[in-house]
Amino acid sequence: MKSLFHKSIVLFLVVVTTTSCFNKDKPNYQYFPDMYVPVSYEAYGEYDIFANGQEAKLPVEGTIPRGWYPYGYEYSNEGYEKAKAQLTNPIPYSEENLAAGQQLYTIYCAVCHGDQGNGKGILVEREKILGVPSYADAGRAITEGSVYHVMYYGLNSMGSYASQTSIEERWQIDHYVMKLKGELLEEPEREFESDTTANLKRNLIPPVSADPTILGDDVNTELDQEGTN
Numbered sequence: 001m002k003s004l005f006h007k008s009i010v011l012f013l014v015v016v017t018t019t020s021c022f023n024k025d026k027p028n029y030q031y032f033p034d035m036y037v038p039v040s041y042e043a044y045g046e047y048d049i050f051a052n053g054q055e056a057k058l059p060v061e062g063t064i065p066r067g068w069y070p071y072g073y074e075y076s077n078e079g080y081e082k083a084k085a086q087l088t089n090p091i092p093y094s095e096e097n098l099a100a101g102q103q104l105y106t107i108y109c110a111v112c113h114g115d116q117g118n119g120k121g122i123l124v125e126r127e128k129i130l131g132v133p134s135y136a137d138a139g140r141a142i143t144e145g146s147v148y149h150v151m152y153y154g155l156n157s158m159g160s161y162a163s164q165t166s167i168e169e170r171w172q173i174d175h176y177v178m179k180l181k182g183e184l185l186e187e188p189e190r191e192f193e194s195d196t197t198a199n200l201k202r203n204l205i206p207p208v209s210a211d212p213t214i215l216g217d218d219v220n221t222e223l224d225q226e227g228t229n
């Protein structure tokens, strides 16, 4: 009995010493450990060799994502009024752009604004949201610029669509919204633009210079030059 007791103590000690240093997070025996342990720095790792010990670097100040351009109108009432008065749709009023605009409109806007743009979307009919205006609302007198501005920043209970849509997609939706407005007001239909006008007008860079308080003048000139090259 006594020897069994001793044996179990010895067994206990053996088990403790062999398992206590075992790390479950790492592979055990490794044959060519380079295959398991990366030689390069981990993207978000901490390493003394970098400033602040941070491998992932912050982008240089003023960096903008590829395919994105700064929008030159401020998020304020003045910015809204300026965009409403000055900003026009840079892409051609073509059949393709309108078809794309209609599709995007149906995905993003129709639930509230309705397929006809009369402010009677399904969410309004089910009383999930109130105060959705008709695009024909005389008091609002929406323009290409105001529609873009509202899509970019949102307006009160309407959210921003800047993260879901590209610049071009917003202008496509814009054309479609203006078409719906015209239909509601029973205005004559706007004629489609041809490809030649299209190429001349194709300049998706919004007028950054519209509000020099947003970006320094030097940035504007740089962008302008790039746009004309």
Ligand code: HEC
Binding pocket: 105, 108, 109, 110, 111, 112, 113, 129, 130, 131, 132, 133, 140, 142, 146, 147, 150, 151, 155, 156, 157, 158, 159, 161, 173, 177
């Ligand atoms: C969740 C419901 C909802 C969705 C979805 C929605 N809107 Fe709106 N929209 C509103 C409401 C509410 C207002 C009125 C906001 C206010 O004036 O307080 C509004 C106002 C507007 C106006 C008038 C702004 C002005 O100048 O007075 C336009 C134009 C507009 N929306 C376009 C769009 C477009 C384009 C989309 C899709 C990209 C869209 N909306 C998606 C709820 C919505």
